[in-house]
Amino acid sequence: MLSIEETKKNLLEGRTCSLDLVRECLKNIKEKNKDINAFLSINPKAEEEAKEIDKKIKQTKKLPGLLAGIPLAIKDNILVKGMKATAGSKMLKNYFPPYESTVVKKLREAGAIILGKTNLDEFAMGSSTENSYFGPTKNPYDLTRVAGGSSGGSAAAVASEMCFGALGSDTGGSIRQPASFCGVWGLKPTYGRVSRFGLIAMASSLDQIGPLAKNVDDLALLLKVIEGKDEKDSTSEEVTPIKMPKEINLSKIKIGFSKEFFNSGLDKNIKKNIFEVLDKIKKQGAEIEEINLPYCQYALSCYYLIMSAEASSNLARYDGFRYGGTEEINLKDDLLKVYTKTRTKCFGDEVKRRLIMGTFVLSSGFQEKYYLLAQKVRDAIRQDFENAFKKVDFILTPTTPQPAFKIGEKISDPLTMYLEDIYTVPVNLVGMPALSMPVGKIKNLPVGLQIIGGYFKENEILSFAKSLTKLF
């Protein structure tokens, strides 16, 4: 599959049309989705919308927007008007959102074709997409393995050429980890760069929408379209716009290396692979400096306390009446019984566990002891990173401690599953941007390199990443 820029050129010069692109993707979906389960629903109007774009291109001899005619996929916790938004949950299986998320509105304004909605762990809670009510997404490289999560559907869809790019959401690694497992590019922007209006909330101080793509230019282009301040998301900020990435001189770059990210839980082959990457970068003249992030070892603990507390508050709104309703309601029951019946039947195990944990975390006694402590440690981790970026330009780590694991391998032990996110969660806690790029394979399973940068340094990260591509 060609890159978005190359495809745009072909569209403009009449060598292809948007309808053909959509049909090519739909053909791939038809062939592969029954095995991979990346898509939950397809936009019935996709072909019609493509025809409209084709007509405009023919009439004006111009592309009506930065993503004109390009078929994209959207994670099913991001609202697309006219399509169901299930968030991977039985609770929302009938929910048709009455409005559009800001990111999708922007994609449409840029001429993109929304092809369909992709699978995820229920309410984005998980690291394997096994927690989806609609069944797990499988890894295109090995169907017995997970695609990662929670944006597993988006990553697998991009990897198996069912779309040209996709949006995901990242609360603790949910874009970067599946991108790494599926051998594609994924970026979690700085907290505030992209509006979350129309994202089904999980943990609001951590959630961020971002792109997944086949290469660095596509990734930058998608981010460029969706970013920006939005009055409907008060946490969004005015930003320096994204430019297309340009290769940089690596000899002027300082890389931070922190042993906290190369601990005992790291697969020895991944460790070897990432060390080789660091070596190659060093040979290009980049300086590698050891940095200390002493509080980082506590990041996962902080994350699980803060995330579950916020999730239990955000998910209180699901009562069975709103958001499409459910069939579990008997009007003869009293209200409390209806709430309980609905939530008992419509939430899956992982959601229930996190809600229970969140309520516990916020309960009297525990809150003082741990939750407030977690907030303080979060601040210490932030200061660790801020100090590190006074000395270095980027911090390089593996994206995940292991390559894609077997379906069913970790599902019965939540703590083992949570440890999957150990290298990605610190970044969400501090709100900085980070990218995962494919840097090789171990026994046919992709390995991801994580590049972390300072606040709003996406342009620098993307250009640096582009400069690395020629080294592999």
Place this chain on the structure above:
Amino acid sequence: MISKEQIKNLAKLERIELTEEEANRFRLQINKVLAYVKQLERVKFKENFLPKQKAKNIWREDKTLEISKEEREELLNSSSWREGDLIKIPGVFKKN
């Protein structure tokens, strides 16, 4: 550590009913996570550590935004039961 009864009570507060099997399983799983989280007790802050307050409130005008009739219809239709312009739900209080 957290007991099975505590788990059940927390679930009740979340409006979730658990079977015995679920309560047992969740207790084991959550306790394992809590045992891990206990590492926070070991955190030693530097003597001069001061949390920097980064959070700030963002305000907007408190004014009503009109939505179109179509949007209003869609919102009402996205509930499970509708009666006219009302959403129908069971009674909160029991009849005597």
